[in-house]
Amino acid sequence: MQSRQVALVTASAGAGIGSAVARRLAADGFDVVVSDIHERRLKEMAEKLSAEFEREFSSYLLDVTDESNVESVISQIAESKGRLDVLVNNAGWSKIEPVAEMSTETWRRCLDVDLNGTFYTMRYALPIMQANRSGAIVNISSIAAYETSTEHGAAYSAAKAGVLALTRVAAAENGRFGIRVNAVAPGLIYNDFLRKIYPDEFFDGYAENRSLVGRVGRPEDVAGLVSYLVGPDAGYVTGEVYGISGGVHPHG
Secondary structure, X not given: OOOOXXXXXXXXXXXXXXXXHHXXXXXXXXXXXXXXXXXXXXXXXXXHHHHHHOOOOOEEEOOOOOHHHHHHHHHHHHHHHOOOOEEEEOOOOOOOOOHHHOOHHHHHHHHHHHHHHHXXXXXXXHHHHHHHOOEEEEEEOOHHHOOOOOOOOHHHHHHHHHXXXXXXXXXXXXXXXXXXXXXXXXXXXXXXXXHHOOOHHHHOOHHHHOOOOOOOEOHHHHHHHHHHHHOHHHOOOOOOEEEEOOOOOOOO
């Protein structure tokens, strides 16, 4: 078994939270395994990390909605690395449609990626962590899980609320194995992809009128919180939800 701790980050080859988390955990000394559904971006991300940190980083093509794919990838990681210490569930998808007009495809796709995908990775990572009697999982939820708002869409809000419940129960089940399970609930963490989901007026005046710190969030903000939650300083933290929204929607 290698000495460097191993961290799997899903959807970590884009320009948002996942890649920032992967880079931060690599800087923290983890052997980060990057995974994504986009093959070209995945290869590029692994190469960037290898060049930046001067060591090799593994990458796996992963569709979190495909249970057999998830099982296979996590089994390969365990076999090749001999361990899996950290799992960060970052994969997400959203399409905003009112409930009265929502297609069944939108509902199913959102729950498949955001909730079922989180379950699948936990389902196959947890036995490995249980055998090693240690581990840390961070699930990326959203303030959409507890806001009363039409901004995020019912499917996304429902899926992210489900992630919170899944997090709490998994924490209760696995504390005796030395495994901690927490969630992060970001507000607006900007990347260009969000322009495809939200109309321009959603962003207008956000920093000035809604954020208490006068700016929108950055992926690195979330990465710093994840770094804390998987590290030794958070050894007494489990079953928690940490909001990170610039004060837009504090979670108490």
